[in-house]
Amino acid sequence: MLKKSIFALAFVALVAGCSSGTKLNEAPVSTAGGMGGSTGSGAASGVAPVTIDPNAQTRQGPVGVARIIYFDFDSYTIKPEFQQLIDGHARFLKANPSRRISIEGHTDDRGGSEYNLALGQKRSEAVRRALTLLGVNDSQIEAVSFGKEKPAVQGSGEDARAQNRRAEIVYR
Secondary structure, eight states: HHHHHHHHHHHHHHHHHHHHOOOOSSSOOBSSTTTTTTTTSOOOOSOOOOOOOOOTTTTSSTTOOOEEEETTTTTOOOOGGGGGHHHHHHHHHHHOOOOOEEEEEEOOSSHHHHHHHHHHHHHHHHHHHHHHHHHHOOGGGEEEETTSSOOEEEESSSSHHHOOOOOEEEEE
């Protein structure tokens, strides 16, 4: 009997704590004559309605995390400076198992097309392997290579070439 009384009191306290004194059927802002409001003639306020997309924050992946991993010449070894970037994408993908990515491997303009396609694939596979080692489901990742066919920067100087030796994470 005492347990039922305590439960009933706890339930009443919970319901009372959730109640609010806010009147939901009254307009929170007066539109008659105030700053920025209408003049009371029933005219629209001029404020466009906002449509909220529940996926807007996650459509392009984690906010504030870069999507490009750069590589040294003729290498597909991920440098330590990109580990935090990969960790961020791994956390996001594990928290959003329905999301899919494509990892696009790229090279600079030196070397033959076949060699560069193979090197670009090794770069994308290295990033894929790093993500799966961090717990991302392999079915969420596609690794592809564009070789030297899609440079980020035109030119044959070392700065341009360094920007073209990359793997890009693209959310689908």
